[in-house]
Amino acid sequence: MKKLIIASVFAAGGLMVTSCNSDLLDLNNPNTLVAQTAWNTQKDIENGLTGCYHTLYNCFYNSFNTFLISGQSDEFYSQSPDADLVDYIMLKYNNPDQRWNYYAWCYLYQTVFRCNQVIVYAEDVEWSSEVDKGKVVGQARALRGMSYYYLAMLWKKAPIVDWISAPSDQPAEATFEELVSFIEKDFLYAAENLPESFPEVGRMNKYFAYTFLGKLYMNSGQWEKAKAAFEVVITSGKYELAAEYHDNFRHTTNNNVESIWEIQNSDEVHSPFGGYWGIANDDAECNFTSWRERFISGSPYGFGDYAVYSWVIDMYKDEKDKDGNYDIRLRDNIVYPDLFKDFPGDIVYMTHTAWDATNWGNNAWCRKYSTDYYRDNVDGYSPINTRILRYGELLLSYAECLIEVGGASAIPEAAKYIDMIRERVNLYPLAKSVHKDCLNSLDAFEKRLRIEREKEICFEYDRFFDLRRWGLGTDTKYTNEVKARSSKHAANFTPGKEWLPIPLSEVSNNPNLTQNEGY
Incomplete structure (x- = not known):
């Protein structure tokens, strides 16, 4: 898969970033008339899919997802000499076009643009079989679904673009609910058309789609659906916890038994600092790794x-x-x-x-x-793959679904999945631990589950979304709990900041897009 992704990117017009400000779009396009010259065969579409995977090496995934998800949570504060970064991490948001915020939005739409090319042009070529077509389009829709998942979970609303867009387009704003419905369709298509695995590591498969479906449903309050999606992965028997916790964060154990999907990073391509921005438009060699x-x-x-x-x-x-x-x-x-x-x-x-x-x-x-x-x-590189989906996190998500659906009666079953996580790190099962009283009430168990989740997945790619799901900004009691442990929230958080500000340039250039409340 590393060779697949690191190969030359298919010239499919995919370096254009849709839904970005006019300054970035006022460029000469080297791929003019590419639709007439390069999207005529199944091989062309397959090469275009390589271009879609290539966007995993733009700066959203090699660093910005940390800035936007962990950085906006109660885990980190910043004393950086970079004033813009401090402003962003400390929840001040004086400039909605601050580069972490602006470029993250743009790079997610870059992926959407490339995936749309594959999805749309796949209908115009002859395929060796419908199964092969489904595999290619399914991967493109899985990638597009993941991009829109992050757009929805970070900014709440964003334009839905499911066509091959042009810089002059001004697509309509979609609500969070509309985004969830759109993302659901992409992941359901992927779940139905992708195989359980591919010969190459790093490709998105059926269980990638079901896991992201579960996360989508969980973070939109659809607990029954979330529970069912996670159960597909659990009952498949394809995944298990790695022997050692740190095996999930070392290059010597990339793609282990716990990995549902991870970005394949490389230590073979070393580029200067500018490469971490990750797209050739930025006049820097792409860096196939994590910063x-x-x-x-x-x-x-x-x-x-x-x-x-x-x-x-x-x-x-x-x-x-x-x-x-x-x-x-x-x-x-x-x-x-x-x-x-x-x-x-x-x-x-x-x-x-x-x-x-x-x-x-x-x-x-x-x-x-x-x-x-x-x-x-x-x-300026790390060969450790970025674990986007892993089984340990899924088990804790499933435990949360169980109690959300079944209430107190589901505590014994939910505790089994928490105990699997605890057993790996040599902790007593909950029933024999100093926390055994948490098994006696739903409120106490819920609080314990949240702690167990943070112990397992801290600094990964969920905490900002977890806080919002549990009531940050909407539940006064919980919001005050966050403020009590996070001085930046106590000083700077106000309701509405559980979502990020939409880049100002996007709002200014598209009259159909409005800023989030509170900004």
Whole structure:
């Protein structure tokens, strides 16, 4: 799959970014009349699909998804020298066209544009079989569905474009509900037409579609449907928890038994810093890797743009494992002042066996997805694949569905899935733990489930959406709980900021698009 994606991109007009400001679109198009010269055969459509996968290496997936999802959550605060980044991470949003916000929107629409080419032109060529056509179109619709999932979950509303768009188009605004319906159709098509697996790793398959369907339904309040979608994946028997928790975040265990789908990163293509922006329009070589570690790690290895709130550390220390030690996920996820005391013998970046106060101060830093287990520096690349969907997160999502559908009567069954996660890290099952009382009431169990979820998937690609699902901005009690542990929310959060501001240039250039409330 790496060879498939890293191959030259099919010249399908796909470098155009639809729904972006006029400055970016005022360019000479090297692919003029491409529809008349390059979309005539099944092979052309298949090559176009390669161009769709290529967009996984634009900067939304190699770093911006961290800025927008984890960065907007209660996990991180920022003391970066980059004033724009601080403004964004600390929820101030003085400039809706701030580059993280603006480019993320544009790059998601870049994927939509390329996928639309494959989906539309696939109807005009002769196929070897309907099955082969379904596989190609199914992957394009899965990619388009994922792009719209992030557009919907980040910005609440956005134009639905299911045609081959032109820069002058001014598509109508779609509500969150309309977006959910559109995304659902894409994932259902993919689920029905994609196989269980492909010979090449990295392609989207049937279980990718069902897992994203479950997440879509869960985050739109359709719990029965979410439960059913997750059950398809669980009962397939295709996935299981990896032996070690950290196996999910190391390059030596990419594509392991827990991986439902991950972006295939490479350490073979090293490009300068500009390459992390990820598209050739930006006058830089594309970087087929992730820049997440460079932004999120402490100095001198990273830029130190994100520091971890202390409550995340404290969360892990609410119990010891069966051997009397702290939860190993604390060590695997965070570099913090007491790390070497809590986990004697640990080594960070192959050199640090004690806290580096000169560089790290008294802050805590993200360790998840760090390369510090095998090298002593941070280059402008990481060979660790980006795990977008993994079985551990799905099990916790399924447990949440169970209690949302079945209430208190579903607690025993839901606890089984939480205990599977706890067993891997040598914790007692809930019934034998210091938290056993959580099994006695729905409210207590729900709170425990949320903690167990954060322990397992902190700093991944869900927390911002989790907070909103649980009531941030709409439930006063829960919103105050978030403010109590996150000073940036206490200082800067107001109802409406559970969604991001739509880039101002998009609103200005499209009279059919309106800004979100509160901005």
